[in-house]
Amino acid sequence: MLGRVLVQLVVVVMLLVFVSTALFVGRSRLRTTRSAWRRRLRAAAPITIVLVAVLLLNSVARQIVPDLSWIIDWNLTDPIHDLEGEFIIWLQAQATPSVTAYFSFMYIYGYVFLLVFPTIAYFALSETRPLRELLTAYTLNYTIGLVLYVFVIAYGPRNVMPELVDALLYDTYPQYQHLTRQVNRNTNVFPSLHTSLAVTVSMLAYRTREPYPIWNVVAAILGVSVAISTMYLGIHWAIDVVAGVVLAYVSVELASILVGRWSVSAWMGSRTLSLRTLWRR
Amino acid sequence: MGDERISAGRTPDGDSAVTGSTDGISRRAALASAVGLTASTSGCVRQLRSIVNRDDIQQLSLTITTRSADGDRESIRLAREIAATLETVGIDVSIEMRSNEEFLRAVLINHDFDLYVGQHPGGIDPDFLYETLHSLYADESGWQNPFGFTNLLIDDRLEAQRVADGDERREAVVAMLEAIAIEQPFVPICTPTEYRLVRDDRYDGWSRGHLATRTGYLDLEPQTDNSADRLRVVHMDPRPSENLNPLNAEYREQGTFIDLLYDSLAVEVVAADGDHALEPWLAEGWEWTDESTLRLALRSDCAFHDGEPVTADDVAFTYRFLEDTVLGADAFPAPTPRYRGRVAAVDDIDVRDETTLEITVGTGQAVGEQALTVPILPEHRWSSRATAATVPGVRIAQGTTEAVVTDNIPPIGSGPFQYDSHSDRDYVLFERFDDHFTRRGSVDLPEPTVEELRIGIDPRSTSAIQLLEDDSADVTSSPLESYVIEDIEETDAVRPLESPSWTFYHLGFNARSAPFGNPRFRQVIAQLIDKAWLVDEVFHGHATPIATPVTDEWTPDDLAWDGADPKMPFLGSNGEVDVDTARTAFEEAGFRYDADGKLRVRQ
Numbered sequence: 001m002l003g004r005v006l007v008q009l010v011v012v013v014m015l016l017v018f019v020s021t022a023l024f025v026g027r028s029r030l031r032t033t034r035s036a037w038r039r040r041l042r043a044a045a046p047i048t049i050v051l052v053a054v055l056l057l058n059s060v061a062r063q064i065v066p067d068l069s070w071i072i073d074w075n076l077t078d079p080i081h082d083l084e085g086e087f088i089i090w091l092q093a094q095a096t097p098s099v100t101a102y103f104s105f106m107y108i109y110g111y112v113f114l115l116v117f118p119t120i121a122y123f124a125l126s127e128t129r130p131l132r133e134l135l136t137a138y139t140l141n142y143t144i145g146l147v148l149y150v151f152v153i154a155y156g157p158r159n160v161m162p163e164l165v166d167a168l169l170y171d172t173y174p175q176y177q178h179l180t181r182q183v184n185r186n187t188n189v190f191p192s193l194h195t196s197l198a199v200t201v202s203m204l205a206y207r208t209r210e211p212y213p214i215w216n217v218v219a220a221i222l223g224v225s226v227a228i229s230t231m232y233l234g235i236h237w238a239i240d241v242v243a244g245v246v247l248a249y250v251s252v253e254l255a256s257i258l259v260g261r262w263s264v265s266a267w268m269g270s271r272t273l274s275l276r277t278l279w280r281r
Numbered sequence: 282m283g284d285e286r287i288s289a290g291r292t293p294d295g296d297s298a299v300t301g302s303t304d305g306i307s308r309r310a311a312l313a314s315a316v317g318l319t320a321s322t323s324g325c326v327r328q329l330r331s332i333v334n335r336d337d338i339q340q341l342s343l344t345i346t347t348r349s350a351d352g353d354r355e356s357i358r359l360a361r362e363i364a365a366t367l368e369t370v371g372i373d374v375s376i377e378m379r380s381n382e383e384f385l386r387a388v389l390i391n392h393d394f395d396l397y398v399g400q401h402p403g404g405i406d407p408d409f410l411y412e413t414l415h416s417l418y419a420d421e422s423g424w425q426n427p428f429g430f431t432n433l434l435i436d437d438r439l440e441a442q443r444v445a446d447g448d449e450r451r452e453a454v455v456a457m458l459e460a461i462a463i464e465q466p467f468v469p470i471c472t473p474t475e476y477r478l479v480r481d482d483r484y485d486g487w488s489r490g491h492l493a494t495r496t497g498y499l500d501l502e503p504q505t506d507n508s509a510d511r512l513r514v515v516h517m518d519p520r521p522s523e524n525l526n527p528l529n530a531e532y533r534e535q536g537t538f539i540d541l542l543y544d545s546l547a548v549e550v551v552a553a554d555g556d557h558a559l560e561p562w563l564a565e566g567w568e569w570t571d572e573s574t575l576r577l578a579l580r581s582d583c584a585f586h587d588g589e590p591v592t593a594d595d596v597a598f599t600y601r602f603l604e605d606t607v608l609g610a611d612a613f614p615a616p617t618p619r620y621r622g623r624v625a626a627v628d629d630i631d632v633r634d635e636t637t638l639e640i641t642v643g644t645g646q647a648v649g650e651q652a653l654t655v656p657i658l659p660e661h662r663w664s665s666r667a668t669a670a671t672v673p674g675v676r677i678a679q680g681t682t683e684a685v686v687t688d689n690i691p692p693i694g695s696g697p698f699q700y701d702s703h704s705d706r707d708y709v710l711f712e713r714f715d716d717h718f719t720r721r722g723s724v725d726l727p728e729p730t731v732e733e734l735r736i737g738i739d740p741r742s743t744s745a746i747q748l749l750e751d752d753s754a755d756v757t758s759s760p761l762e763s764y765v766i767e768d769i770e771e772t773d774a775v776r777p778l779e780s781p782s783w784t785f786y787h788l789g790f791n792a793r794s795a796p797f798g799n800p801r802f803r804q805v806i807a808q809l810i811d812k813a814w815l816v817d818e819v820f821h822g823h824a825t826p827i828a829t830p831v832t833d834e835w836t837p838d839d840l841a842w843d844g845a846d847p848k849m850p851f852l853g854s855n856g857e858v859d860v861d862t863a864r865t866a867f868e869e870a871g872f873r874y875d876a877d878g879k880l881r882v883r884q
Contacts, residue, residue: 063705066380070380070383075377075378075379077377077378078375078376078377078378155349155350155351155378158350159349159350159351159357159378160349160350160357160361160376160378161361162350162354162357162358162764163358163764163819170741170743170744171741171743174741174743174744174746174747175744175747177739177740177741177743177744186349186351186380187380
């Protein structure tokens with residue numbers, strides 16, 4: 001069951017990435033990438049390694065985070081619900097089958113595409129800074145998000161009001177339960193990482209609107225759709241989404257401060273240099 | 282205040298005013314005025330104190346602890362409906378949601394709750410109420426008296442049904458249930474009707490054993506060539522994939538899969554339609570040699586999954602260990618959080634030889650035989666777990682033994698299936714224990730017919746149903762959530778199976794704190810719950826409202842549901858409480874309302 005859903009996901013996202021690359025990146029950029037890919041890869045390698053390490057750590061940590069959270073026992077579900085009232089119920093009252101299909105598609109496929117495509121688009125730019133900022137912002141999102149998950153226990157609307165808030169995704173398309181169960185634990189809803197990562201991409205797309213003007217618009221639409229989908233599907237509270245947007249902003253700002261601060265190649269260069277001088281002596 | 286001060290200078294505590302009488306007049310006058318001032322102040326402060334130091338009573342504010350919808354959809358819905366009702370009668374309510382094991386840890390182990398809504402595993406025999414309510418257990422952790430309920434009359438009635446047999450016991454049970462219905466230590470709400478989905482094309486015999494018990498998974502008849510290889514079970518609760526400890530209260534509900542791994546001396550064999558009989562299991566049989574002594578013979582040549590023989594010593598060890606999981610090594614005993622009432626029935630065990638033993642019970646024979654249904658543990662695996670659990674740098678609650686907290690993987694029992702492998706929150710795989718006695722030709726008991734039994738975890742009814750429809754699973758072992766039952770489409774291969782339950786949903790009070798220790802308060806709360814309406818609304822009709830928490834077989838006529846609760850009728854209609862009537866009921870019970878309609882209670 002999981003295998004089939006995964007294959008479907010990979011095929012759809014690859015298709016979307018293929019079409020978007022043709023549309024937004026264009027032939028000339030791909031041609032220059034073919035000659036410059038080594039240099040760009042080298043520039044992006046350090047942050048890529050950090051991101052992969054954080055993702056691996058994340059997948060391990062996700063197993064133990066719920067237990068840690070229950071030891072701290074800081075349960076915010078009731079305060080969040082009290083604070084924002086019935087917004088999610090109102091939002092779900094607008095549900096129609098086609099809207100549900102749209103937002104389910106956005107939550108699963110739109111989201112993954114939104115995260116994957118900019119890595120390719122920015123790799124195709126001769127300036128590597130957007131790519132490094134993107135990967136740094138992803139890393140920050142996951143790290144800060146995980147810390148918040150440790151401290152905050154919160155259940156999403158579908159867990160609190162199952163009769164009012166339909167778990168639209170899981171009841172309309174039960175197969176996705178198998179997919180999201182692998183990555184999501186039901187007490188980790190504050191903040192919405194779906195929102196923060198999607199909005200991160202939208203914000204960076206705005207910064208790169210010069211090389212990719214249409215992508216800026218597409219990313220904005222996708223980002224907003226993903227954020228709404230998390231609430232529409234009863235997975236997140238509006239407050240989680242707001243927190244997700246804040247997290248995205250913080251990550252993007254931090255990324256632009258951090259990127260370019262340290263250069264691994266320069267550091268390596270000085271090391272090898274001093275080794276060489278040692279050798280000569 | 283001014284008048285008071287003048288008189289206070291002279292009259293109260295006059296003795297202080299006559300000191301220093303021989304001194305000069307001016308001195309005396311000065312002194313007198315000083316004393317007068319002191320005396321007057323003291324009188325004033327005393328009255329001030331009488332006024333100020335009366336603790337004000339506040340609006341009653343309480344928390345209902347329950348599970349999230351992923352853990353138990355019906356519980357959170359009941360909790361929210363009850364919370365809304367209590368709000369309308371002037372109580373401030375908040376809801377605290379917890380995961381399955383954290384909910385049970387808060388309620389059963391730490392008693393950290395005001396009110397809770399949940400499902401009780403219940404019992405086929407009403408004796409489960411003894412451990413649930415006896416005041417002796419108010420301080421222990423586990424399913425024994427989580428309410429902290431203490432009442433000498435109820436204690437008496439609980440004990441009376443335990444020592445009686447036959448018709449006398451029936452009468453004693455009625456007396457016990459009547460008293461409980463008046464006290465309302467918890468409010469029984471309803472008994473759910475269990476629906477599971479089964480596939481008929483690969484196995485036959487689903488209606489033989491109740492799927493909440495071990496026999497549901499035994500004696501299945503494979504219908505195709507390869508269906509005997511693996512029985513594919515979908516379970517909606519991930520806990521069996523994380524912990525397989527029969528003594529752990531937080532990770533167990535009814536313990537169905539534990540019963541496939543561990544044998545007991547006798548087994549309550551329950552058919553899918555609810556018919557049941559206590560059958561000899563690991564014991565070949567038993568006889569009562571006198572009123573309170575049971576002589577048992579174990580089946581010969583039985584072994585645990587690691588090859589060690591099952592002996593009478595293991596049996597004696599099990600009962601001793603469950604009674605005190607530190608085995609007397611600590612200042613006070615640390616009894617098991619499950620099976621408490623059953624173990625307490627046993628007074629003494631006398632091991633005669635390798636396979637025979639005599640059990641002396643302190644109860645009647647009916648309850649004494651119930652004691653035979655606890656899992657038999659291998660002494661060589663569990664005696665080392667009688668030590669206190671340790672975590673470096675953390676002070677552990679006394680009585681927390683390794684035995685009650687271990688995840689017990691791999692579990693070594695002597696049951697029809699043995700553990701093979703597992704992955705947390707994903708699956709647990711059992712394989713048939715080929716040497717199990719039920720597979721002997723001479724034994725006519727339900728036996729394991731499949732090579733492997735895989736319990737796959739799938740947390741939602743909708744996706745579990747899809748697994749069955751796609752022929753990726755044979756049976757849902759957890760009952761389906763009630764909201765999906767109407768939508769199930771019966772096909773040639775897949776059909777829903779309805780069976781009765783002895784579990785029940787209830788509202789529990791923590792009687793350790795005011796005002797929940799007050800039976801009058803509990804009675805009014807009980808009357809604010811429209812059980813019949815909740816059954817329709819929350820369970821979509823797939824449950825039966827109840828006034829008493831036992832099975833139909835034991836329900837006395839005047840506690841039977843007759844369209845309304847015979848003892849605690851709802852104060853309103855169609856789920857809507859009549860607020861004025863409810864307020865009057867609280868006021869008649871000695872509670873007060875303020876001008877804003879808030880219920881004020883000393884907490």
